[in-house]
Amino acid sequence: MEIKKVGVVGCGFMGSGITQVCAQSGYQVVVSEINDELLNKGLTTIDYYLTRSVLKGKISEQDKDSALARIKGTTNSKDFSDCDLVIEVVPENIDLKKEVFARIDKICPEHTILASNTSCISIFELAKATNRPEK
Numbered sequence: 001m002e003i004k005k006v007g008v009v010g011c012g013f014m015g016s017g018i019t020q021v022c023a024q025s026g027y028q029v030v031v032s033e034i035n036d037e038l039l040n041k042g043l044t045t046i047d048y049y050l051t052r053s054v055l056k057g058k059i060s061e062q063d064k065d066s067a068l069a070r071i072k073g074t075t076n077s078k079d080f081s082d083c084d085l086v087i088e089v090v091p092e093n094i095d096l097k098k099e100v101f102a103r104i105d106k107i108c109p110e111h112t113i114l115a116s117n118t119s120c121i122s123i124f125e126l127a128k129a130t131n132r133p134e135k
């Protein structure tokens with residue numbers, strides 16, 4: 001399966017970094033946050049780090065603009081409905097992560113791969129919140 005569009009649930013430090021890397025790699029990215037304030041903070045962080053890369057000569061201004069154009073920020077989970085890969089990047093709380101997986105599972109098509117950025121919670125436990133534990 002070819003991945004064309006990536007969803008990132010959470011636009012904090014890790015989520016904004018994952019969003020930036022995916023966008024710079026050429027993927028269309030939908031990134032969500034629980035409210036506009038946190039979303040704008042995350043998107044501003046992405047812009048800041050891309051600008052730093054331009055100033056250091058690591059990327060061109062055009063590369064920065066192209067990456068930013070590939071990012072769509074949202075507070076609506078339904079915007080993940082056409083993603084091929086969704087990465088959950090919310091705080092390390094198993095109930096919160098399970099709720100995110102259950103919600104995304106209902107929205108995304110069957111082919112969508114659901115992933116987590118967890119560092120200590122069992123992926124098998126999170127997968128139980130979905131109808132596609134193998135994905």
